Amino acid sequence: MQLSSTPRGARLARLLAVEQLRCWGLPLDAPAQIVAELAANAVTHGRVPGRDFRLVLTAGAAAPLRIEVTDTRGDREPETAGRGLAIVGALADRRGVDRGPVQRKTVWAEIDPGAG
Numbered sequence: 001m002q003l004s005s006t007p008r009g010a011r012l013a014r015l016l017a018v019e020q021l022r023c024w025g026l027p028l029d030a031p032a033q034i035v036a037e038l039a040a041n042a043v044t045h046g047r048v049p050g051r052d053f054r055l056v057l058t059a060g061a062a063a064p065l066r067i068e069v070t071d072t073r074g075d076r077e078p079e080t081a082g083r084g085l086a087i088v089g090a091l092a093d094r095r096g097v098d099r100g101p102v103q104r105k106t107v108w109a110e111i112d113p114g115a116g
Helices: 005-023 031-045 084-093
Strands: 054-056 064-070 094-101 105-109
Touching: 005 031, 005 054, 005 064, 031 054, 031 064, 031 084, 031 105, 084 094, 084 105
Parallel strands: none
Antiparallel strands: 054 064, 064 105, 094 105
16 A cells, blocks of 8 residues: 555554454454554654655465555664654564665564464
8 A cells, every 4th residue: 555654644554454454354453553653653754755655464374464664765764762663573573674675665564473
């Protein structure tokens, strides 16, 4: 899903993620909080006027739920001073950052099946 880099876009990311997770029959609480934090970070710290951010959710029967948020500020590290990524770290089994393509970064988190 591609969403506007605004507070409204961040809220919409969470709502759409919850609906998708519900359709997949997956737990909602931890993944919804992770999406909310990553989307808020993308809007607050990764925003470039006129450019959107992207939310991708992937899951499989035995594969972890993977949440990815891509913004267009590849030149900036994810904001770690606040509580957002600390919350993500506490809720996710793994998290990280992938660089590129140019001018983009993807912050991701994974939750193993049966967790969350």
